[in-house]
Amino acid sequence: xxxxxxxxxxxxxxxxxxxxxxxxxxxxxxxxxxxxxxxxxxxxxxxxxxxxxxxxxxxxxxxxxxxxxxxxxxxxxxxxxxxxxxxxxxxxxxxxxxxxxxxxxxxx
Numbered sequence: 276x277x278x279x280x281x282x283x284x285x286x287x288x289x290x291x292x293x294x295x296x297x298x299x300x301x302x303x304x305x306x307x308x309x310x311x312x313x314x315x316x317x318x319x320x321x322x323x324x325x326x327x328x329x330x331x332x333x334x335x336x337x338x339x340x341x342x343x344x345x346x347x348x349x350x351x352x353x354x355x356x357x358x359x360x361x362x363x364x365x366x367x368x369x370x371x372x373x374x375x376x377x378x379x380x381x382x383x
Contacts, residue, residue, distance in 0.1 A: 314338055315367035322372055339376055342366060 309317065318338055324331035346362035347355060363370055 309337075309341065311366070314341065318366070318368050318372075322376070325376070335376055336380065338368075339373065339380070342368065342373070 317334060321328075321331035321334045321338075325335045326332070342362050343359065346358040350358040350361055352358075353361065360370065363373055
């Protein structure tokens with residue numbers, strides 16, 4: 276896997292197994308298709324607004340589920356945690372933000 280640093284707290288990676296699938300989520304503009312290339316930018320856009328905007332919260336929850344599913348279903352090696360870390364790097368999602376949202380879900 277190739278990993279390159281971007282802005283502070285973000286990185287991008289190119290995985291050899293390719294996580295090229297798309298999903299649909301309901302956002303503030305209706306039902307939208309989410310391609311792999313959109314996951315990181317959507318996270319950056321909606322994560323800071325998730326506590327004040329219901330649409331952003333829904334998008335973040337959808338992205339969390341998509342990343343977890345992609346990690347488990349498409350990465351061929353490693354345990355569940357290792358797969359998730361690789362997927363987070365692939366999509367440029369900071370680990371601390373991902374785990375913070377995961378903990379918020381558990382306390383809802």
